[in-house]
Amino acid sequence: MRGLLRLALLCAALLGALPVWAQDLSALARLDPAASSITGDADEVTVTLAISQPVPWRVRILDDPPRLVMDFREVDWSDAGRIARSGDAVTDLRAGVFRAGWSRLVLELSGPFTVQQAGMQTAGAARVTVRLAKASHGAFTAAAALPEPPEWALPEPSALPVVADESGGPLRVVLDPGHGGIDPGAERDGQSEASLMLSFARELKERMIREGDFAVTMTREEDVFVPLETRISIARAAGAQVFVSLHADAIAEGEATGATVYTLSDEASDEASRTLAERHDRDDLLSGVDLTRQDDLVATILMDMARTDTTPRIDRLAGALAAAIQAAGVKMHRHPIQQAGFSVLKSPDIPSVLLELGFLSSGSDLKRLNDPAWRDQMQGAIIAGLRDWHAADQALRKQ
Ligand SMILES: [Zn+2]
Known part of the structure; x- marks a missing residue:
């Protein structure tokens, strides 16, 4: 006492x-x-x-x-x-x-x-x-x-960056075809993940634009190497509201087959905040808040807070994509939503997912990736999933 x-x-x-x-x-x-x-x-x-x-x-x-x-x-x-x-x-x-x-x-x-x-x-x-x-x-x-610091007062939580509510405007999507250039990604039967993902992303972009409601930017338009952090910067520069990385990796163990939606794991999130905060070009990391005059610790906290806001949105994004893929009758992995520490998903304030369309280690997945009908089905599902998520996200954020 x-x-x-x-x-x-x-x-x-x-x-x-x-x-x-x-x-x-x-x-x-x-x-x-x-x-x-x-x-x-x-x-x-x-x-x-x-x-x-x-x-x-x-x-x-x-x-x-x-x-x-x-x-x-x-x-x-x-x-x-x-x-x-x-x-x-x-x-x-x-x-x-x-x-x-x-x-x-x-x-x-x-x-x-x-x-x-x-x-x-x-x-x-x-x-x-x-x-x-x-x-x-x-x-x-x-x-x-x-x-x-002269103005160490931190912004009100409400001033933390949120993606602008632009009802009616197109959803700004960044498509990130994995790998490229010196990094072919997984390879099988003379085909590379890098080139398969590039053509898939091109088709998807065209269809999204054709169908309307989307503004699409790609992190690479050709077979070039783009560092992971540059991919995040491209998304930020494009004012991305959602970031979708496309992969079809090979997995050595087990019989991985079917599509999987990956989100960033919590543990990786925290480490990401820390590493990102140490970087010099902080204004690149978190839109809307000027971090350049904040110390590292404050920068980390602000990013953590942005992430606190973004994390449930990412979970809903992964859920919407998985549901749409399943609804389209496309084969999914037996664990359709998983978490991992992929660097490319580390934007604190842009909902980001990594979609393994299938696994090149699986012959049937490779066959599907080369099948225009399957790609059409998968592309339709991604579009439907993004639409569903966006509608629900906007409704929730208005509450
Ligand atoms: Zn990959």
Whole structure:
């Protein structure tokens, strides 16, 4: 109880004139103190915080006294006093509203530490991990002296990029024929995945344009090598509302046959955010939000949030495509929807799927890919699936 009381008192001190928890508490993310901990010794501290949902956050070190400061958008810290603590590197814990819409958690430190690692896992509930290591006085002072970004305030969640609602306009589709150029993809009987996918995509594009309601861009129009990241950039430049990568890989084990819709797995999503955030050309990564002046951590969080928005849309996209393919009577793999860490699916804010039309390792799949009637059936199914998804997606997003 002593901790709670202290927390309440310090909240009041931090808040100044602001009323305690004046915000709508129902809107707050909640801390799960039982799943949170602060552990460590004189050299290293690990802070783990379990929060009911991902929120934008940031972390920094301040001096006088040495402390770790974490700002979160609307997290209710009233249970922070119940976080299990071991070791004596953290001498005090405080929490309160830092400013409207933002709450701050402060860990007072026994000496100079710097942040070695900070991250938030955002699959389902959020899990924040911050690792501190004992630092030299110089390193600590430098970290603590870093200026506050002039406008570190993050955009409102509603300002996060969403694909513009353009009811009535054509659906902007990017078709990505897998492989190409020096990378033929799977090969069998003198045929390559790269060339089969290119001709399939060309036919599909023509038909989509003929049928109307679609604006189609292809990541390659000929037999050239296009790096995976360039494919994502092409999609972004085209203002893609949906990205469909087309493949027919060979699988060595088992008897893979039939079409499969792949989405990006959660685990890969998080890693993708991290890797993408480290890149220089951040404005390429997330349309609508200027990330160039944000630090890496903030960039990661914003992308995670975009992904939180995109993930259910991708799941519905995969479902709609699989349903349409099945409805068209096209053979599907016995696991028609699967997840994998395909790099080309890593756009945080463009719903992306990878369609294995079949497997070149299967003779019957290869035969089907070469059959114009089968291709026509499959192309019709993809178009129907995209239409169904788009209609449902727009209806849901208007709610
Ligand atoms: Zn492939």
